[in-house]
Amino acid sequence: EAxxxxxxxxxxxxxxxxxxxxxxxxxxxxxxxxxxxxxxxEIKFLLHFVKESKQDESGMPNxxxxxxxTGGTYSTLKVQPAELEDSGVYFCASSQExxxxxxxxxxxxxxx
Amino acid sequence: xxxxxxxxxxxxxxxGENLVLNCSFTDSAIYNLQWFxxxxxxxxxxxxxIQSSQREQTSGRLNASLDKSSGRSTLYIAASQPxxxxxxxxxxxxxxxxxxxxxxxxxxxxx
Numbered sequence: 649e650a651x652x653x654x655x656x657x658x659x660x661x662x663x664x665x666x667x668x669x670x671x672x673x674x675x676x677x678x679x680x681x682x683x684x685x686x687x688x689x690e691i692k693f694l695l696h697f698v699k700e701s702k703q704d705e706s707g708m709p710n711x712x713x714x715x716x717x718t719g720g721t722y723s724t725l726k727v728q729p730a731e732l733e734d735s736g737v738y739f740c741a742s743s744q745e746x747x748x749x750x751x752x753x754x755x756x757x758x759x760x
Numbered sequence: 761x762x763x764x765x766x767x768x769x770x771x772x773x774x775x776g777e778n779l780v781l782n783c784s785f786t787d788s789a790i791y792n793l794q795w796f797x798x799x800x801x802x803x804x805x806x807x808x809x810i811q812s813s814q815r816e817q818t819s820g821r822l823n824a825s826l827d828k829s830s831g832r833s834t835l836y837i838a839a840s841q842p843x844x845x846x847x848x849x850x851x852x853x854x855x856x857x858x859x860x861x862x863x864x865x866x867x868x869x870x871x
Contacts, residue, residue, distance in 0.1 A: 679857070690862065691849070704857075704858065750806065753802065
């Protein structure tokens with residue numbers, strides 16, 4: 649069984665540019681989560697999808713972040729325009745029902 | 761607001777020793793608790809998941825306990841090996857199914 653995959657593994661962009669991160673959950677997992685870890689801080693929750701619906705987006709930092717999960721399969725997280733403080737590692741996780749969350753390898757975003 | 765604390769922030773022990781990592785949380789109304797490990801530059805690997813109704817879980821040399829009333833969890837690693845060197849993270853699942861994370865304990869096992 650394939651695990652959670654994320655693309656790209658690393659992205660370096662300049663301030664003001666746009667970046668789109670992708671997450672492919674484990675097949676059959678309706679729940680998909682985004683988290684991020686910025687330098688020196690704890691991992692923080694961003695949002696939670698159940699199928700294609702946003703169950704909870706209370707962790708999204710501001711309106712420069714847009715997450716979608718069209719069709720309830722893979723998800724994208726777009727940052728537009730990117731700022732320096734957006735640098736960090738973005739993790740995606742999926743789960744079957746509301747149980748153990750399985751994490752992807754993360755995308756390391758560097759904003760210069 | 762739930763807060764998760766992990767102590768110590770770093771730990772270095774000789775190979776073969778048994779050790780305990782600590783995690784505390786401020787709100788006992790949790791859904792579950794997970795322990796993860798993260799290797800440098802790698803993703804998060806789930807080690808153990810304890811549901812709120814459980815007291816402990818075991819996997820190989822790892823044993824995790826949960827005491828909701830006191831807001832504490834411990835991860836016990838028996839007969840430590842150099843391959844156990846990693847950062848260990850504790851995360852509490854709340855009623856909204858979010859995970860609230862501790863800052864982690866960086867563990868180094870010296871050969």
